[in-house]
Amino acid sequence: MLASLRLCKSVARLSQPGLGVTARGYGSAASTAPVPPGYTSKEMESVISNGQLSSYPQVGRREWVGHGRGGMPNYFDCLMFPYPAIRFREWDSAYEALRQKEKGDWKNLSIEDKKKLYRHSFRYTFTELEAPTGRWKLSIGILMLVFSGASLTMLFIKKVFTPAFPKSFDEEWMMRSMWKQIMIGFNPVQGVSSKWDYENNRWKSNLCHCRIVPILENNY
Amino acid sequence: IVSYLVLGNYFFNGLNFFMGNLIMFHDFLLIICYFVLFFILSLMLSMVVFSGSYFNNLGNVVLEVVWTVIPSLILLGLVEPSLTLLYISEAFSFNNGQVLKVVGHQWYWSYNSDLINSVVQDSTDYDSYLITSDLVSGDFRLLEVDLPLVVLANVPLYFFVSSSDVIHSFALPSLGLKVDAFPGRLNVGVSGGVSVGCYWGQCSEICGANHAFMPIGMEALIYF
Numbered sequence: 001m002l003a004s005l006r007l008c009k010s011v012a013r014l015s016q017p018g019l020g021v022t023a024r025g026y027g028s029a030a031s032t033a034p035v036p037p038g039y040t041s042k043e044m045e046s047v048i049s050n051g052q053l054s055s056y057p058q059v060g061r062r063e064w065v066g067h068g069r070g071g072m073p074n075y076f077d078c079l080m081f082p083y084p085a086i087r088f089r090e091w092d093s094a095y096e097a098l099r100q101k102e103k104g105d106w107k108n109l110s111i112e113d114k115k116k117l118y119r120h121s122f123r124y125t126f127t128e129l130e131a132p133t134g135r136w137k138l139s140i141g142i143l144m145l146v147f148s149g150a151s152l153t154m155l156f157i158k159k160v161f162t163p164a165f166p167k168s169f170d171e172e173w174m175m176r177s178m179w180k181q182i183m184i185g186f187n188p189v190q191g192v193s194s195k196w197d198y199e200n201n202r203w204k205s206n207l208c209h210c211r212i213v214p215i216l217e218n219n220y
Numbered sequence: 221i222v223s224y225l226v227l228g229n230y231f232f233n234g235l236n237f238f239m240g241n242l243i244m245f246h247d248f249l250l251i252i253c254y255f256v257l258f259f260i261l262s263l264m265l266s267m268v269v270f271s272g273s274y275f276n277n278l279g280n281v282v283l284e285v286v287w288t289v290i291p292s293l294i295l296l297g298l299v300e301p302s303l304t305l306l307y308i309s310e311a312f313s314f315n316n317g318q319v320l321k322v323v324g325h326q327w328y329w330s331y332n333s334d335l336i337n338s339v340v341q342d343s344t345d346y347d348s349y350l351i352t353s354d355l356v357s358g359d360f361r362l363l364e365v366d367l368p369l370v371v372l373a374n375v376p377l378y379f380f381v382s383s384s385d386v387i388h389s390f391a392l393p394s395l396g397l398k399v400d401a402f403p404g405r406l407n408v409g410v411s412g413g414v415s416v417g418c419y420w421g422q423c424s425e426i427c428g429a430n431h432a433f434m435p436i437g438m439e440a441l442i443y444f
Contacts, residue, residue, distance in 0.1 A: 130271075166361060167355070167361075168355070168359070168360075168361040170357075172357060173357050173358060175358075176357050176358025177358045177359065177360060179358065180358050180359075180360075184417055184418050185417050186417075186418070187232065187233040188233060188235075189233035189234065189235075189240075190233055191233050
């Protein structure tokens with residue numbers, strides 16, 4: 001009775017292995033499996049926050065080794081935060097044996113032992129993290145598909161559903177209107193009239209930067 | 221209006237002291253805008269193109285001071301032309317120019333011009349409609365009006381603008397003018413002297429179905 005009352009009070013209080021009780025309930029795998037040494041019977045709520053308390057059951061048997069990216073026991077492979085808060089794989093007796101071997105002389109560790117130690121704590125090496133995936137090709141491809149679809153739609157609409165131009169868009173009409181602008185001196189500072197030589201009745205000779213084809217402004 | 225110029229402003233040329241200076245101020249401002257834009261774009265592009273960690277230095281007081289002071293200096297540099305233009309746009313006394321009364325209707329303008337009153341010896345209002353039929357080849361299709369606003373050249377212009385029904389706006393972009401026409405209200409727009417010629421504008425406040433078809437035509441003449 002008293003034990004159950006204490007459970008109700010502190011949801012994530014860890015219990016001794018073998019008792020069969022954790023926050024996940026009675027008889028779950030986490031409650032009966034072996035646990036790393038030093039992880040028994042701790043009152044956690046006085047040391048860590050409620051958020052960290054609530055996520056601890058999902059960590060499983062992975063060791064919490066540092067602060068990581070946000071303080072929470074999540075595993076991230078990230079160049080900017082290279083040391084995640086928890087190890088990648090769950091603790092087991094084979095790994096414990098390797099750790100004891102690591103405490104001795106490192107010359108006794110074979111290449112495979114070192115690789116196993118690394119891969120237990122981490123999912124990817126930095127080379128694998130930075131390796132190109134080629135996913136940008138998918139992005140560019142979808143972009144091109146969308147763009148071409150939209151362009152074809154717009155071209156179709158413009159070709160089929162636009163009415164004819166009014167009379168004032170005829171070549172001769174536009175030429176006459178440009179002549180009219182020159183005659184009244186429209187835009188004399190930088191525009192049409194500034195390019196006409198009024199003394200000699202012709203275009204000015206220093207117009208290499210201007211096109212001669214008439215273009216429309218503002219659809220007048 | 222047909223133009224064959226490729227390099228140039230996107231304004232009607234400034235044919236007014238005020239508008240000329242406004243265009244120069246705009247060019248100056250645009251240079252600053254281009255500088256800022258290019259700087260920011262290059263920063264963003266460097267973050268995208270060059271891989272690296274940007275969480276090394278999360279605070280720098282000197283940088284924050286610099287990027288507060290430099291924009292404020294830029295803005296201080298913009299104060300002078302801006303305020304100058306603001307004050308010269310209103311720097312007229314109303315007793316040395318011509319008084320032009322403009323009333324907006326749906327969908328035409330009506331004018332009362334000093335020059336015509338002095339010739340006709342009577343105060344006459346006349347309406348100005350867009351010409352839709354009988355256009356001669358070469359006419360400006362959406363700008364030709366039957367009776368333009370006639371004005372004396374080289375003399376200050378005082379536009380008193382009102383409306384008879386809905387809100388319109390009397391705009392003459394060559395002169396840097398845009399005066400709203402409210403029913404029951406008289407607004408004033410001022411321009412310095414303009415040279416002889418034709419000036420066009422269009423209604424600049426949505427006023428119904430033919431809002432796009434009520435242009436403003438103004439002709440500046442001289443006595444001789």
